[in-house]
Every structure is written in structure tokens, then in C-alpha cells.
Amino acid sequence: MAEVIGSILILLGALFHFSAGLGMLRMPDAYTRMQAGTKASTLGNTLILAGLAFYHPGWTLKLIILIYFVLMTNPVSSHVLARAAYRIRIPMARETTVDALRDARKPWRGSA
Amino acid sequence: MIRRASITVAVILFGLVFASLAANHVGHQSLPPLAKRYVELVPQDLGAPNVITGILLTYRAFDTLGEVAVLFMVAAGVGLVLKTRKRRSKKSPETQPRQASEIVQTGAQILVPLIAIFAAYIIMNGHLSAGGGFQGGAVIASSVLLLLLADPQQRLDLDFLSSTESIAGVLFVLVGVAGLILADGFLDNRVLPLGEFGAFFSAGAIPLLSVLLGVKVGCELSVIIDRFRA
Numbered sequence: 001m002a003e004v005i006g007s008i009l010i011l012l013g014a015l016f017h018f019s020a021g022l023g024m025l026r027m028p029d030a031y032t033r034m035q036a037g038t039k040a041s042t043l044g045n046t047l048i049l050a051g052l053a054f055y056h057p058g059w060t061l062k063l064i065i066l067i068y069f070v071l072m073t074n075p076v077s078s079h080v081l082a083r084a085a086y087r088i089r090i091p092m093a094r095e096t097t098v099d100a101l102r103d104a105r106k107p108w109r110g111s112a
Numbered sequence: 113m114i115r116r117a118s119i120t121v122a123v124i125l126f127g128l129v130f131a132s133l134a135a136n137h138v139g140h141q142s143l144p145p146l147a148k149r150y151v152e153l154v155p156q157d158l159g160a161p162n163v164i165t166g167i168l169l170t171y172r173a174f175d176t177l178g179e180v181a182v183l184f185m186v187a188a189g190v191g192l193v194l195k196t197r198k199r200r201s202k203k204s205p206e207t208q209p210r211q212a213s214e215i216v217q218t219g220a221q222i223l224v225p226l227i228a229i230f231a232a233y234i235i236m237n238g239h240l241s242a243g244g245g246f247q248g249g250a251v252i253a254s255s256v257l258l259l260l261l262a263d264p265q266q267r268l269d270l271d272f273l274s275s276t277e278s279i280a281g282v283l284f285v286l287v288g289v290a291g292l293i294l295a296d297g298f299l300d301n302r303v304l305p306l307g308e309f310g311a312f313f314s315a316g317a318i319p320l321l322s323v324l325l326g327v328k329v330g331c332e333l334s335v336i337i338d339r340f341r342a
Contacts, residue, residue, distance in 0.1 A: 069226065076219035080261075101261060 006054030009056035013047030016040045028093035030085050043069045124191065159306035160239040168244065169321045173299035177284065179246075180328055184277075187332050190339050212262050222264030227255035235326035239315040245322045249329025256334040268338045277331035284324045287317055300336040 023036025044065050053063045086101055143151060150171075160166035168176050173313035212220075235248030251341055260266060301321070307314035 017191050032266075072219065072223055076215060076223075079213070 002054045002057075006051040009047050009051030009054065011051075013044040013049075013051060014045030016047060019045060028095070030090045031082055031092060034078050034082050034085075038074055042070060042074045045074075138340060143301060155309065158301055158315055158318065159309055160301075160308070160318055162239055162241060162244075165238045165244045165318065165322070166315070169238075169302045169318050169325075170299060171270055173288065173321065176325070177288070177299075180281065180284075180325065180332075183329065183332050184281075187336050187339075190336050194339050210264070212264065217262045220258050222261055224255045227251060227258065231255065231326070231330070235322050236312070236319065238322040239318040240312070245325025247323075248326040249331075252326065252330030253333030253337060256330075257337050260337065264341065267336065270338065273331045273335050277328050277335075280324045280328040280331070284321060284328065287321060288322070291317070 017040065020037050020040035023040060024033050027033040027036050049063045049067050049070075053060045083101075092099070142148075150167060154160055154163045154166035158166045158170055231248045231251035233248075234243035234251060235245055238244035238248070256268070260268075287303065288299035290303045292298050294300075295302040299321075301316035301318050304316045304320070306316050313319065
């Protein structure tokens with residue numbers, strides 16, 4: 001029974017990873033691609049590691065630490081990448097309507 | 113259309129290449145004689161379950177010492193090359209590093225201790241499972257890199273780092289000399305009792321050498337990282 005649950009979780013995780021890959025191919029600009037890649041792969045990793053915990057109950061603690069690590073690092077690194085892309089003025093998709101960072105930047109525009 | 117078709121053809125050709133590789137693959141049925149001898153000898157002779165670390169820190173420890181020396185020379189060379197460039201860029205105020213965002217700073221505060229603990233784990237379990245001094249030292253340096261990314265203004269205490277590194281190197285050689293006197297040869301790990309096989313404190317001097325190597329590599333790589341910033 002535990003193996004079936006674990007397999008289903010790993011399959012779900014693989015599905016999310018697939019959608020991440022699909023997003024990388026199909027999204028129009030760097031920012032949306034990054035968003036697709038990060039969000040889907042974070043959830044995909046979490047699900048796969050959780051599924052592994054069902055297969056090997058002895059590894060559970062280490063896997064929880066790994067999940068915590070992925071949850072901590074993935075968003076931070078993609079945030080930094082997106083910010084760097086914004087700084088070197090990589091163009092956004094034409095459909096973009098809101099640029100929250102530009103509005104927030106106004107007070108310290110002089111230094112940028 | 114032609115582009116898409118050529119991509120498809122290329123993917124199929126790659127698939128065929130790898131398919132033939134996978135189909136013709138025959139796994140090793142038995143170990144080659146030299147590997148077999150090492151696999152038998154290391155747990156028996158040195159008391160280390162991890163054969164690779166056992167080989168690296170005893171039979172080929174002299175080689176490891178040479179590798180660390182090469183790393184030291186790399187650090188010195190990087191410092192020599194980048195020092196002249198540093199002075200030039202200091203004049204322009206535009207190269208002043210930008211402040212990292214709040215998310216990065218908070219993330220670094222949480223992650224740096226976690227990474228440091230992981231590095232200590234890798235170093236201390238070198239003789240039991242995958243890992244060892246080199247890998248752990250690289251992980252330490254990655255935590256230093258994260259620290260510098262979160263706060264680019266931060267100054268590393270380079271004197272402390274280089275003296276720690278030197279002390280670790282000297283102790284490494286001293287353990288080797290102790291092996292020359294107390295056991296069978298330079299860097300023999302049987303200067304300390306082998307202990308119970310698979311226990312945390314076991315395999316003679318291998319954990320000690322691992323720690324020294326980890327400290328040395330971590331300090332060296334941290335110095336290299338510090339040299340690379342503008």
C-alpha cells in the first residue's frame with residue numbers, strides 16, 4: 001500500500017516536472033519561463049521526495065531536510081535570477097501590463 | 113518547417129546512438145583484480161567502510177597532499193593575477209557593488225548555518241559514506257559565497273583564513289610524520305586505534321585527516337572566492 005502511494009506521489013511530481021519543461025519551451029519571455037520552471041519544479045521535487053519517503057521510511061528525516069532545503073533555495077535563487085535579468089533590461093513579453101518593480105524602484109531611481 | 117524536421121531528425125539520430133549504447137551495455141560481472149584487492153584490503157586493513165576515502169587518505173594520501181598544494185598555488189596565482197586589476201577598478205565609483213535584496217539577505221541568514229552543518233556532516237562521515245574533506249571543504253566555500261552574495265560589502269578576515277589553512281596543512285603533515293614513526297609509513301592511518309568497524313570514531317587517523325583537509329580546502333576556496341570580487 002505504501003509503495004502504491006509513493007508511486008502515485010512520484011508520478012505526480014514527474015507530471016509537475018514535465019509541466020515545468022513545457023513552460024520553459026512555451027512561455028513567451030525570460031520572466032514567465034523562470035516562473036514556470038521554478039514553481040513547477042519546486043512542487044515536483046517536493047512530491048518526488050515525499051514519494052521516496054514512502055518507499056524508504058528510514059530516510060524520512062533526511063528527505064524532510066531536503067524538501068526544506070529545496071523550498072528555501074529554489075524561490076530565492078529564481079528571485080535573484082529574475083532580478084538580475086530585470087537589471088540588465090531583458091525585454092518582457094509584449095502582453096505584460098504590470099511592472100511592480102519599476103513602480104517600487106522610483107524612490108531610488110538616481111542610484112540605478 | 114525544415115527547421116523543425118531537421119530538429120526531429122537530429123533527436124531521432126541521437127536516440128539511435130544512445131539506444132545502441134544502452135543495448136550493447138554489459139555490466140561488470142566481477143571486479144578487476146586491482147579493485148578487488150583494494151575492496152578487500154581497505155575495510156580489513158584500515159577499518160574504513162568507504163573504500164574511496166580509505167584509499168585517498170592512506171595509500172594515496174601523499175597524492176592528496178600534492179593536490180592540496182596545487183589548490184594552494186591556485187589561490188596564490190589568482191591573488192597575483194587579480195590584484196593589479198583591483199587597483200584599477202577602484203577609481204570608478206560605478207563598480208561599487210549593489211546591495212542585495214532583502215529576500216537574499218534573509219535567505220542567506222537561514223541557509224548559511226544549514227549549509228555549514230551539512231559541510232561538517234560530509235567531512236565527518238567521509239570514512240563511512242560518500243564524502244570527505246575535499247567535498248566538505250567545497251560546501252563550506254559555497255556557504256561563504258552565499259554570505260558574500262548577500263552582503264557584498266562584507267570583509268573576510270583573510271589573515272585568519274590563511275593562518276588557519278597553514279595550521280591545518282602543517283597538522284596534516286605532522287599526522288603523516290607520526291605515521292612514519294608509530295606505524296608503517298608516511299600518512300599511515302594506524303597511528304590511532306582502528307576502533308569498531310563502521311563506528312563514528314573509527315578507521316584510525318582518517319577522520320582526523322578528513323577534518324584537516326576539509327578546513328584547509330574550505331579556507332583556500334574561500335580565499336579564492338574573495339579574490340574574485342571586484
